[in-house]
Amino acid sequence: MTSDTRARILEAALDTFCEKGYSACVDDIARRAGVVKQTLYHHYGSKESLFREALTGLVNVLLVDLGTRSGSLREDLLRFAESFQAQAMSEQGLALHRMLVAESPRFPELARAVFETWQLAGTELARLLREAMDRGELRQDDPEFAAEMLISLLTGTQRDLLLLGMPVECPQQSGRMARIVDCFLQAYAPLAGAAKS
Structure with a gap:
């Protein structure tokens, strides 16, 4: 099978599973993939x-890469x-969440594996925060x-509203992100009198 055919099949599978969950018909996936x-x-x-x-591929696409650091903790956190x-x-992110919730009883080990893969974003973020704490x-x-905590602030109630089909302001609104990051930085500000290394 060529890489193009493989990509078409996985894309068709992902689109179909996102629309219909695991109950999607294989015939529909094949037809969609050609x-x-x-x-x-x-x-x-x-x-x-x-x-x-298909699910593992989606998680890898959705992973957040912290990329190169800017030198400013606030800017790095805001970019993240x-x-x-x-x-x-x-x-796709919302579809993945819906599928995991719906299909986790049938595929508990897959749900756990997908969750652990998604947690890589948290691991990278924790590394960034540890370095900032050390400095x-x-x-x-x-x-x-x-x-x-920061990831929970970022998803907040907005994801719930989107999953329920309720209108929300643009979830990527920069002003909202800046407020969340600033609140987080204030909560974790160095204690008064603590010496910087």
């Missing part, structure tokens, strides 16, 4: 394997916040907990 159903089974073995690969929220609140830019604390 291949016969036997091609899907020949290369993926089962609908479950195709579902797993905007990128994270753009991914989490995108149509004295933030007070010393558990960087993993701090990363989790």
